[in-house]
Amino acid sequence: MRLPAHSAGPTPAALTYDPNNVFARILRKEVPAQVLHEDEHCLAFRDAAPQAPTHFLVVPKRPIRMLADAGPGDAQALGHLLLTAAAVAKQQGVGDRGFRVAINNGAGAGQSVFHLHVHVLAGRNFAWPPG
Ligand code: AMP
Numbered sequence: 001m002r003l004p005a006h007s008a009g010p011t012p013a014a015l016t017y018d019p020n021n022v023f024a025r026i027l028r029k030e031v032p033a034q035v036l037h038e039d040e041h042c043l044a045f046r047d048a049a050p051q052a053p054t055h056f057l058v059v060p061k062r063p064i065r066m067l068a069d070a071g072p073g074d075a076q077a078l079g080h081l082l083l084t085a086a087a088v089a090k091q092q093g094v095g096d097r098g099f100r101v102a103i104n105n106g107a108g109a110g111q112s113v114f115h116l117h118v119h120v121l122a123g124r125n126f127a128w129p130p131g
Contacts (some may be wrong), residue, residue: 017063028060037088044088053123054094057109058085064116067105081088085120094122102130 018024025031026045033045034055047055060077064070070078082101089095099122104111 017065018114019063019114020024022115023057023059023113027059033041036053036092038083039084041077042084044084047119052100052126053122054099055119055121056088056089056092058118058120060116065114066111066116067103070116081116081118085118089120089122092122097122099124100130116117 007030024032026033027043033043035043035045037044037058040061042058042060044056044058047057052111059082060074060081062074064075067078085101086095089099099120102119102121103117105117
C-alpha cells in the first residue's frame with residue numbers, strides 16, 4: 001500500500017539499519033569489547049560506561065534497529081536474548097540477588113545505539129519507576 005506523502009511517521013531513511021553502528025562493529029570484532037558470552041544468535045559484553053557494579057549488554061546478531069522494528073520472525077531471537085540475559089546474570093553471580101533488565105526503544109526513551117540491545121544491571125538497589 002502506498003502512503004500519501006504527508007503521512008505522519010518515520011521516513012524510510014529513518015528506518016534504515018546502520019551497519020556501522022558501534023554494536024555491529026563489535027559483532028564484527030572491529031571494535032574491542034569485554035565479551036561475557038557468545039553463541040550463534042547473540043553476544044553479551046560489558047557496558048563501556050557501567051551504571052551499576054554489574055552492567056552488561058546482550059545484543060542479537062540479527063540487524064534489528066530497535067525492539068519496535070522486530071517482527072514475528074524475530075520471536076526466537078528475542079526469547080533467546082532474555083534467556084541469555086538471565087544465564088549471564090547467573091554466570092556473573094548476580095542471578096539470586098536481583099537484577100534489572102531494560103530495553104530503551106527509540107531516542108525518546110534513551111536509546112543511543114541503534115542496534116537492539118538488552119541492558120542487564122545489578123549490584124545496587126534500583127528505583128521504581130525508572131528515571
Ligand atoms: P542505549 O542508550 O540504551 O542505546 O545504550 C547504549 C549503551 O551502550 C550505553 O549504556 C553505552 O554506555 C554503551 N556503549 C556504547 N558504546 C559502547 C562500546 N563500544 N562498548 C560497550 N558499551 C558501549
